[in-house]
Amino acid sequence: MLPGVEDGKRRGVSDAEAEAEAGASAAALNDLCATAGDAGGPVPAPFPRAASLAVAALLAVGIGLGVLVLAVVRSAVLLVLALVLSAAVSAFLLWNAAAAASGRVLRRFVDGLPASSLRVAADGQLVKITGMVSCGDISLISSYEKVENCVYTSTLLRKCGRWGSEVANPKNNCSRWKLTHAERFAADFYITDAKSGKRALVKAGYHTKVVPLIDENVLVTTSRSTDLSSTLKCWLEERNLSSEEAQLIRLEEGYITEGMRLSVIGILSKKNGDFMILPPREPISTVCFTETFIAWRKHLWLYLTRLN
Known part of the structure; x- marks a missing residue:
């Protein structure tokens, strides 16, 4: 079974059909692991x-x-x-x-953009659409908690930084957590515009560059004296990751499930009455204010930010 994708057998299809569906899913999934170098994804330089x-x-x-x-x-x-x-x-x-x-500058920029309406927005216009999420042809399952009907999942494993052979902090609250493993996936999904009630397909799937502003929740934080749970041990062993009892481990997971409210920024495409939100073709130059300071940033991709 592909990481994060529903198992075809569970829906009662044959092995051959399940294998074909898994191949199609692999082609449609968007593997964002390369952008998980830090908790917030790629961070452009604030100035040229x-x-x-x-x-x-x-x-x-x-x-x-x-x-x-x-x-x-x-x-x-x-x-x-x-x-x-x-x-x-x-x-x-x-x-x-x-x-x-x-990431404070980017989040403030996204929050400051006015929400658009699919009813009045023009074809090719940069829009910010806010509304309820629903799954497309492919839904995901989160890696650790096994939450179903997701359109985006992120699971990050961090280990405490070490100075020489000693742990930087022998207690739970390690001062430096180093990312050692990341699983991030996205798939195409639908968003229903809260202003117009119309639905648009968000192309967040295969080969789309996405900047996800989704905070991961801390699920597990171990100490040197902690006995790892069987679930965590199994999760680590499946990925050939070390499960030494003395390690300080932090496991974080975030996801967007069907029914959540989401804000998406991208280029609107209108064809034959259908709405699609695509990544911008050109970099977006933004002026973001933090207190009395200005930061220049350029972004090329869709922005996803979960709303409370």
Whole structure:
């Protein structure tokens, strides 16, 4: 059985039909494991590299001129101004880099976009559709909790970072959790627009690049004295992962199930009265404000964010 996909035999089909269906499912599934390098998926740089290099060059020139004036005129005013300006710009860049890494900027941008209506939105328009989710031709099952009728699943295994041969923190609350295994899958699904009542097919399946803003829930956190449950041991053994009792392990899982409210951002396609939401063909340049600071980010894909 494919990871996360319903078993064809359970629905009463033959072995051959189940194998064919599994092959079709593999072709339609979207394996997002490569984007699970961190908890929030891919994080673009908050500023273009060329802009950062240009600013660094200008600050270096300013500091150099300040040093020259100090050596010739014996006045440190220009040097002090250059150093103060450099500190302010560095703080600005670091603040935005931290905001980008945490995902706060992207989430604020998504929350700030007004919801669109499928009834009035034009073909090819960037839209944000909010509504109830329903499964398409393929539904998923979450890896650990075995939650059925999902359109997106994410299961992350983290282990406590080590310093040499010692655990960084012998207690439960490890200060650094390193991602060692990830399972993320998405499939095409339908969303019913809360404003118009119309339904659209969201192309989140095979070969679609998706940025999922879905928080995983912590299911298991072990300590050095914890005996691993039989369910966790079996899950680890099926994936040929180490199940040493002394390890600090954290297992996280998130999913979108049928009936949840979801917000999707993408390009609307209208053909023969049918609605589809596709990834944007061109990068989206966004200006996101965090307090009084601005972060520039570019995104190319669909955005998924669960609503409370």
